[in-house]
Amino acid sequence: MVWQISKKDFLNNIITSRFIISCFICLLVIPFAIYINIYNYENEKKVYETEKDRIEQELKNVKVYSFYRPEILREPEPLSIFCSGIIENIGNSIKIKFKEKPMFMDRNTQERENPLLSSFFNIDFISIIAILLSLIALIFSYDAFIKERTDCTLKLMLINSISKTKVYIGKFFGITLTILPILFICYTLSILLIVINPNISFGVSEWGRILLLFFISIFYFMVFVALGFFLSVVIRNSVSSIIISLLLWILFLFIVPNVNIYIAEFYVKPEKLALLDYEFQKIDDDYLKHSQTFEKKLQVPSYPIVSSGPNDDGGWQVTRTSIECIEYYHKLAKFQTNILLENASKKEKLQTQHIANLIKQANLARWISCISPAEIFKHSSTSVCFTDANSYWNFMKQVQEYYESFIKSILKDEIINSLQFVTPITKENILTADEIISQASNGKYKTIDEANIAQQSLGIIRKAIYTDNKFPKLDVNYYSNIDFNKFPSFSYPKYGVEKAITNSLTYLGILVLMLLILLAITIFKVRVYKI
Amino acid sequence: MLQTINLTKRYEDGKLALDSLNLEIKGGEIFFLLGANGAGKTTTINLLLNFIEPTIGEAYINGIDVCKDPLETKKHVSYVSENVMLYGNFSARQNLDFFAKLGGKKDLTKADYYNMLRKVGLQDDAFEKKLKTFSKGMRQKVGLAIALIKDATNILLDEPTSGLDPKAAAELVALLKEQRDQGKAIFMCTHDIFRAKELADRVGIMKEGRMVMMLERERFLKEDLERIYLDFMQEVIN
Numbered sequence: 001m002v003w004q005i006s007k008k009d010f011l012n013n014i015i016t017s018r019f020i021i022s023c024f025i026c027l028l029v030i031p032f033a034i035y036i037n038i039y040n041y042e043n044e045k046k047v048y049e050t051e052k053d054r055i056e057q058e059l060k061n062v063k064v065y066s067f068y069r070p071e072i073l074r075e076p077e078p079l080s081i082f083c084s085g086i087i088e089n090i091g092n093s094i095k096i097k098f099k100e101k102p103m104f105m106d107r108n109t110q111e112r113e114n115p116l117l118s119s120f121f122n123i124d125f126i127s128i129i130a131i132l133l134s135l136i137a138l139i140f141s142y143d144a145f146i147k148e149r150t151d152c153t154l155k156l157m158l159i160n161s162i163s164k165t166k167v168y169i170g171k172f173f174g175i176t177l178t179i180l181p182i183l184f185i186c187y188t189l190s191i192l193l194i195v196i197n198p199n200i201s202f203g204v205s206e207w208g209r210i211l212l213l214f215f216i217s218i219f220y221f222m223v224f225v226a227l228g229f230f231l232s233v234v235i236r237n238s239v240s241s242i243i244i245s246l247l248l249w250i251l252f253l254f255i256v257p258n259v260n261i262y263i264a265e266f267y268v269k270p271e272k273l274a275l276l277d278y279e280f281q282k283i284d285d286d287y288l289k290h291s292q293t294f295e296k297k298l299q300v301p302s303y304p305i306v307s308s309g310p311n312d313d314g315g316w317q318v319t320r321t322s323i324e325c326i327e328y329y330h331k332l333a334k335f336q337t338n339i340l341l342e343n344a345s346k347k348e349k350l351q352t353q354h355i356a357n358l359i360k361q362a363n364l365a366r367w368i369s370c371i372s373p374a375e376i377f378k379h380s381s382t383s384v385c386f387t388d389a390n391s392y393w394n395f396m397k398q399v400q401e402y403y404e405s406f407i408k409s410i411l412k413d414e415i416i417n418s419l420q421f422v423t424p425i426t427k428e429n430i431l432t433a434d435e436i437i438s439q440a441s442n443g444k445y446k447t448i449d450e451a452n453i454a455q456q457s458l459g460i461i462r463k464a465i466y467t468d469n470k471f472p473k474l475d476v477n478y479y480s481n482i483d484f485n486k487f488p489s490f491s492y493p494k495y496g497v498e499k500a501i502t503n504s505l506t507y508l509g510i511l512v513l514m515l516l517i518l519l520a521i522t523i524f525k526v527r528v529y530k531i
Numbered sequence: 532m533l534q535t536i537n538l539t540k541r542y543e544d545g546k547l548a549l550d551s552l553n554l555e556i557k558g559g560e561i562f563f564l565l566g567a568n569g570a571g572k573t574t575t576i577n578l579l580l581n582f583i584e585p586t587i588g589e590a591y592i593n594g595i596d597v598c599k600d601p602l603e604t605k606k607h608v609s610y611v612s613e614n615v616m617l618y619g620n621f622s623a624r625q626n627l628d629f630f631a632k633l634g635g636k637k638d639l640t641k642a643d644y645y646n647m648l649r650k651v652g653l654q655d656d657a658f659e660k661k662l663k664t665f666s667k668g669m670r671q672k673v674g675l676a677i678a679l680i681k682d683a684t685n686i687l688l689d690e691p692t693s694g695l696d697p698k699a700a701a702e703l704v705a706l707l708k709e710q711r712d713q714g715k716a717i718f719m720c721t722h723d724i725f726r727a728k729e730l731a732d733r734v735g736i737m738k739e740g741r742m743v744m745m746l747e748r749e750r751f752l753k754e755d756l757e758r759i760y761l762d763f764m765q766e767v768i769n
């Protein structure tokens with residue numbers, strides 16, 4: 001009998017204009033949103049590929065250990081097509097540096113050309129489902145009981161051996177069944193657009209997670225059906241019911257998601273980034289001072305420096321020079337590296353504080369927003385699509401772990417204490433200053449000191465290296481890149497459906513709990529419903 | 532068989548809508564409850580069908596207390612409601628089909644539905660038309676068909692003639708007679724005195740929630756029912 005009522009409501013609803021208009025709007029909006037997000041994803045993939053090439057090219061030029069700064073790229077997430085989450089706010093690559101533990105992605109390659117458009121384009125599949133399906137659910141359910149009562153059909157049903165609770169359950173599933181095809185159309189349409197796109201290929205994980213999204217969406221709109229039913233049971237006339245439904249809809253869909261941020265910003269106030277930058281700057285200045293005093297203490301070799309390149313992160317590449325010079329810079333580089341790493345741990349304390357506050361703020365905003373089923377739905381969807389803050393932090397945690405292991409490998413004796421740390425010139429090709437000057441002057445000067453006294457060393461060596469090309473083995477181009485196998489490589493695990501399920505379980509739990517509470521209090525009200 | 536004992540209903544707002552009604556309608560009897568608007572007729576039906584709880588008193592259907600075992604009593608009643616909007620998007624046949632299945636008639640065919648619709652006097656070309664295109668009288672016929680197809684032992688009708696044309700009203704009389712002859716108890720609320728004179732075995736006149744007069748057929752045929760009814764109405768004015 002419950003089934004009879006469900007069937008009746010289903011058949012009765014699908015021929016209404018409400019249903020046809022709902023389908024029509026979905027057919028209109030969904031392809032548009034999916035199309036834009038597919039376009040974004042393809043772009044992201046292109047950017048990813050070119051970035052990967054760029055990094056590969058750059059690595060070929062790393063010929064000393066102290067120059068190696070691995071760069072980590074975040075692979076574009078295929079399901080960002082459905083739910084872009086916070087992806088749009090974060091960058092996609094990060095360079096590991098000695099001087100700072102990685103905390104955020106560096107650059108944002110997906111930034112749109114026109115920043116004014118960004119909020120307009122932020123609409124993705126899940127936001128549309130969140131907005132449309134909740135509205136459709138309310139529109140189908142706000143007068144579900146009221147209409148049956150005023151039309152006397154409720155009495156005609158109750159004249160049979162069926163309880164009000166059963167009528168309610170039957171009607172609830174009837175309306176759920178009505179909305180299901182609309183949801184189904186939305187998903188099929190987007191899947192179709194993805195399948196016909198030759199540039200996108202989804203794996204098991206993606207299809208599995210889309211299925212999971214579908215199930216979450218079902219629970220989501222059921223919460224709104226239950227809400228509409230609740231209103232239709234406690235409110236006696238349909239005009240009040242639709243007004244209150246729409247007010248709640250606006251509250252859940254548009255007010256809560258904004259207010260939660262204000263509240264969170266009011267109660268948790270992380271330090272301003274500019275202040276953090278200022279503190280970092282002070283530490284960096286300190287580093288320069290330290291390194292200058294250390295440099296003064298070192299005995300400067302008598303051989304003039306011909307070619308060397310320090311970078312801003314304690315990297316030195318010393319070529320076309322003598323062993324004395326190389327050793328001088330090796331000492332400097334080792335000192336600088338240690339100072340930088342020390343500073344990195346000083347900064348880490350500040351960073352941890354800052355990040356903790358950011359996370360606290362984000363968490364507060366998130367939990368406040370959980371009073372809205374729409375927000376819970378969005379949180380669970382982003383966690384299924386791996387585009388949520390937690391997935392991002394997990395990624396960053398892996399990056400940080402990688403940073404630690406990378407630093408450890410740098411500090412190994414065979415790396416930091418080898419001359420390869422600062423020079424590409426291999427042991428057998430390294431010459432002393434005296435050897436260089438005597439070869440360069442064809443034996444005229446036996447030692448560098450002799451040449452220096454005659455004030456000839458610089459000219460002779462310059463000529464020998466640049467004009468006559470006498471020392472090709474002292475040149476950086478003679479050597480190929482360092483052996484990267486000496487360092488750990490970064491690999492981010494690819495997660496599957498199980499991870500998505502565990503990620504979204506809490507939210508799904510809250511959603512189901514909301515549904516059950518609404519069902520329970522509605523049933524409680526239905527049992528004493530005045531016909 | 533329908534029975535009420537001291538049945539009383541006072542609404543939440545304090546309105547005493549029904550005052551100690553004692554009534555018994557046996558199978559094979561047609562009972563007419565006459566009364567002006569607001570007399571308490573619908574309240575009586577609602578109490579008999581357990582749509583509302585009585586303040587005091589009991590109601591029985593086929594000897595079963597409607598408050599103690601409402602679902603069981605529902606098996607034995609058919610009902611024609613005052614308002615017969617039904618489902619506008621469904622055809623007459625679909626409406627009939629839905630309520631017949633709820634009433635436990637699972638294996639009726641299209642032909643059965645058509646026969647029933649024909650029996651209550653609906654034209655053939657309206658069977659598959661959506662109900663929202665129907666006039667009130669046509670909807671009332673469908674409502675009647677819904678009540679009759681359940682084939683319950685008690686039939687309660689709440690002002691079923693209000694939208695019917697004279698021909699349809701005459702057909703209704705014939706149908707109800709047929710039901711009575713099958714041994715069913717018929718309880719009909721109306722202010723249609725002519726139908727009462729034609730059909731009723733017994734007539735009750737209700738005023739402000741109280742049953743003020745109960746007349747057997749011989750009596751109201753002898754004395755003028757209209758006269759009696761209007762006399763009671765008159766008292767209100769005096």
Ligand SMILES: Nc1ncnc2c1ncn2[C@@H]1O[C@H](COP(=O)(O)OP(=O)(O)O)[C@@H](O)[C@H]1O
Nearest residue numbers: 542544546548567568569570571572573574575
């Ligand atoms: N739900 C209700 N709450 C309060 N008063 C009611 C309610 N339903 C009916 N009444 C009042 O009870 C009286 C009897 O109503 P009703 O049984 O519908 O009369 P009838 O069907 O004879 O026209 C009327 O005065 C009406 O206003």
Ligand SMILES: [Mg+2]
Nearest residue numbers: 572573613689
């Ligand atoms: Mg009435």
